[in-house]
Amino acid sequence: MTIGIVGSGRMGQDLFYSLIGCDCNVILVSRKMEQIQKITKKTQKILNRIPRFTGKETPMITDRLSDLAVCDVIIETVTEDLKVKQELFKKLEEIAKETCIFATNSSSLDVTDVFDGVKAKERCVGLHFFYPSKVISTAEVNAGPDTGEETVKKMVTFLAMTGRKPLVLRGQSRLVLSxxxxxxxxxxxxxxxxxxxxxxxxxxxxxxxxxxxxxxxxxxxxxxxxxxxxxxxxxxxxxxxxxxxxxxxxxxxxxxxxxxxxxxxxxxxxxxxxxxxxxxxxxxxxxxxxxxxxxxxxxxxxxxxxxxxxxxxxxxxxxxxxxxxxxxxxxxxxxxxxxxxxxxxxxxxxxxxxxxxxxxxxxxxxxx
Missing domain, CATH: 1.10.1040.50 (N-(1-d-carboxylethyl)-l-norvaline Dehydrogenase; domain 2)
Structure with missing residues (x-):
């Protein structure tokens, strides 16, 4: 499984570092070159310091959304601005493969609004992680009215694989922990x-x-x-x-x-x-x-x-x-x-x- 993360802010980085040691490939997209250089250096230090990571390749850290074309899941962690998120997913829908699941880490915006312009709404879901993710294992799976059950099941399996406890939320209970x-x-x-x-x-x-x-x-x-x-x-x-x-x-x-x-x-x-x-x-x-x-x-x-x-x-x-x-x-x-x-x-x-x-x-x- 290949996971893409869009956004290199505090949550994007936290999620990226936590997934490095999991049984999946990770691609991080950042629009800031200085962030890419900084995160690349830190990632290499992590891989060199921890014995079980010896020999593991440095995950891809890029400024190109097009590099996410191979992903099975793409998680956005960009600024909490509805228009920015909506525009991002419109672009991602043109790039990603037809089976790719789109996930938003939004802590306050409803999935119905975030994915309003996406055609394949059955593959869209909210994945709300809490900071720091290495301390708080709970993650909300916020299912929209059009989110497919297969998508929910895959996200529950993915979270369990990463050592997290998924809490599936629907209807008025979405984002309930926030x-x-x-x-x-x-x-x-x-x-x-x-x-x-x-x-x-x-x-x-x-x-x-x-x-x-x-x-x-x-x-x-x-x-x-x-x-x-x-x-x-x-x-x-x-x-x-x-x-x-x-x-x-x-x-x-x-x-x-x-x-x-x-x-x-x-x-x-x-x-x-x-x-x-x-x-x-x-x-x-x-x-x-x-x-x-x-x-x-x-x-x-x-x-x-x-x-x-x-x-x-x-x-x-x-x-x-x-x-x-x-x-x-x-x-x-x-x-x-x-x-x-x-x-x-x-x-x-x-x-x-x-x-x-x-x-x-x-x-x-x-x-x-």
């Missing part, structure tokens, strides 16, 4: 607007539930990608939740800040003035907000688990890995007072009258 991460970031930012805890406080609390602080994730990912997710991912139920964080990030981007290079959310001056009451009751405050965060997360997950097309157990395992949860979802649920979960959701609903916060059937965690 949605969960962005929704949690948006909700946590919303909590900061209450004026009781700062961004740093809330980041520290989420860092005890997840493997990372949620605003640490936003800053390290970069404002450009996060803003694209906030703009592209929400359904009608989540639009109002996403707006405050999107507005804040958009404002920071206008100031020339990008998160990754500095000037992230965690660098903002905290407007909260600490009173004696807070200092004396810090532990109680943090415990209350931890319940709010976990209750929201568990509720969001349950909404997706209502989808009959979703493999619930596989989905839960993927959520636990991608979010790096400190405990399984079932354990998190059992650890919290049940009355507190319902109370915190109903308080949020009564305050906002937003149906997003209506409690789902939490008992489902007992039976899955």
């Amino acid at each position: 949605k969960l991460l962005i929704s949690l970031a948006a909700f946590t930012y919303k909590l900061s607007l209450d004026g009781e805890l700062t961004l740093k406080d809330l980041d520290r609390i989420t860092g005890k539930v997840l493997v990372f602080g949620i605003f640490e994730m936003v800053d390290s990912t970069g404002f450009l990608i996060i803003s694209q997710c906030l703009a592209n991912l929400p359904d009608k139920r989540h639009v109002s939740l996403y707006q405050p964080l999107l507005a804040q990030i958009t404002d920071l981007m206008k100031q020339g800040k990008d998160g990754r290079g500095g000037g992230g959310l965690l660098s903002l001056e905290d407007p909260v003035q600490r009173g004696l009451d807070f200092l004396e009751n810090r532990e109680a405050w943090e415990k209350a907000y931890r319940i709010k965060l976990i209750a929201f997360l568990l509720n969001e997950i349950l909404r997706y688990m209502e989808d009959p097309l979703l493999d619930k157990n596989q989905f839960k395992e993927s959520v636990e890995e991608v979010l790096g949860l400190s405990a399984s979802l079932n354990v998190l649920y059992e650890e919290l007072p049940k009355a507190a979960i319902l109370k915190t959701m109903m308080e949020e609903y009564e305050k906002t009258r937003d149906p997003l916060f209506l409690p789902a059937d939490f008992c489902m965690y007992r039976y899955t």
Whole structure:
């Protein structure tokens, strides 16, 4: 099997290096000659350093899309711009062989839109990898309405061959793991607007539930990608939740800040003035907000688990890995007072009258 990767950014390179050691041929296409030279040198060092790669030829690293004509699968990892992706796949359809599968690694754009101009839609699918791919083994297989079952099966087999755990998603559940991460970031930012805890406080609390602080994730990912997710991912139920964080990030981007290079959310001056009451009751405050965060997360997950097309157990395992949860979802649920979960959701609903916060059937965690 020959795999083509288009794009030499952070994800393109990460995916390329991870596939070098797999039982497949890899071709990387980059439009930047300096990137090609840099990646070629690093690849040769990897091949020379690792004994099992001794004698293996350096994979093709090129600036020509035409070199992808031999590929069985082509994965694009270019900028998160719909028009750029659509134009790319139109070109690839003229180059690739008739059996080639087209895959987009988009984290926020729906496959239906990305492949709108492609004729062979049955061979088009979303393959969403998470960074760094050598740490997070889960990969979303986002099947569009026209994606053929044979294409899905081949991608599941391909991912398993590379040591990854495929999560097949269809319909409204496509890109669900991205949605969960962005929704949690948006909700946590919303909590900061209450004026009781700062961004740093809330980041520290989420860092005890997840493997990372949620605003640490936003800053390290970069404002450009996060803003694209906030703009592209929400359904009608989540639009109002996403707006405050999107507005804040958009404002920071206008100031020339990008998160990754500095000037992230965690660098903002905290407007909260600490009173004696807070200092004396810090532990109680943090415990209350931890319940709010976990209750929201568990509720969001349950909404997706209502989808009959979703493999619930596989989905839960993927959520636990991608979010790096400190405990399984079932354990998190059992650890919290049940009355507190319902109370915190109903308080949020009564305050906002937003149906997003209506409690789902939490008992489902007992039976899955």
